[in-house]
Amino acid sequence: MNVSLDAGKLSSGGRLYQRVAEQLAKVIAEGEYPPGSRLPAERKLAERFEVSRPTIREAIIALELAGFVEVRGGSGVYICNGESEKLTQTTLDVGPFDILEARIMVEGEAASLAAQKITDEEMAEVRQALDDMVTENEGEPICEKADEHFHMLIARATKNDAIVSVCSHLWALRNSSPVSARILEKVRQAGSKPRIDEHHAILKALEARDPKAARAAMREHLTRVIQQLLDATEAEAVEEARRAIMHDRKRFNLINT
Incomplete structure (x- = not known):
C-alpha cells in the first residue's frame, strides 16, 4: 500500500x-x-x-x-x-534543527551587539567559561554546562533583557526536548564534543570589539553544530547500508572468492 x-x-x-x-x-x-x-x-x-x-x-x-x-x-x-x-x-516539543536555526538568527545578532557593549569584566567571564569548556571536554560524561554558560554570558553582554530571555528559552528548549536530547545523545556517542576552536574564534572577535566578525563566528559555529547533528545521525544510516552490502556479499559468496 x-x-x-x-x-x-x-x-x-x-x-x-x-x-x-x-x-x-x-x-x-x-x-x-x-x-x-x-x-x-x-x-x-x-x-x-x-x-x-x-x-x-x-x-x-x-x-x-x-x-x-x-x-x-x-x-x-x-x-x-x-x-x-x-x-x-x-506535540509541544521542538526539534533540534529548528532550535539551531533559531539560535543562528538570534545568537548571531547577540554576538554582534555584545561585541559593541561587552565590558572587560564580562570578557574575563567569557574567557573563564571557555577554559571551563576545555576542562569539561576532558571529562566523562560531557555535560556541556560551560558551553551553555559561554553562550548565555554573551547574551547578557548585550544588555538587552529581551535577547537574554529569548536565548535562555532556546537553551531551555534544547535541554528539555526529548527529541533533541535523543539526537544529542547520538552526537555524543559518535564522539562529538563542543568545538573549542570555534568558541575561541567567537571570543577573539569579541576581544577585537568587531561586531561583524563576532556575528560571523557565532553563525559559523552554530551552522557546524547542525552539521554535527547531521553527521551523527547519518552515521547510523551509513553503517546500516554497509552491513546490508556485507550481508549481500556473503549471501552471493562474493567475499574471499
Missing part, C-alpha cells in the same frame, strides 16, 4: 516532524509495517513524505520515544507495539 500525503496535510497546523511521525504511526497502525518489520530507508521515507531527511530523523526519534519503533544501531529501524497517545506528549 502506498499512502500519498497531499501538501495540505503537511502544511496544516503542528510541527512538521510531528505531523510526519503521526502519519507514520497511522500507516504502522493500519498494518503496512507489521511488528518486527523494518522501516524503509530514510531516503525513501523522505521522498514519500516529501520532507527533508533531518525531518525524517526527528520523526523517527519521536516514534522511538513513543514506543512505535526501535532503532537498532547498524541494523535499522524496526516496528514494535506503541501507544498512539504517547505521540501527543511531544
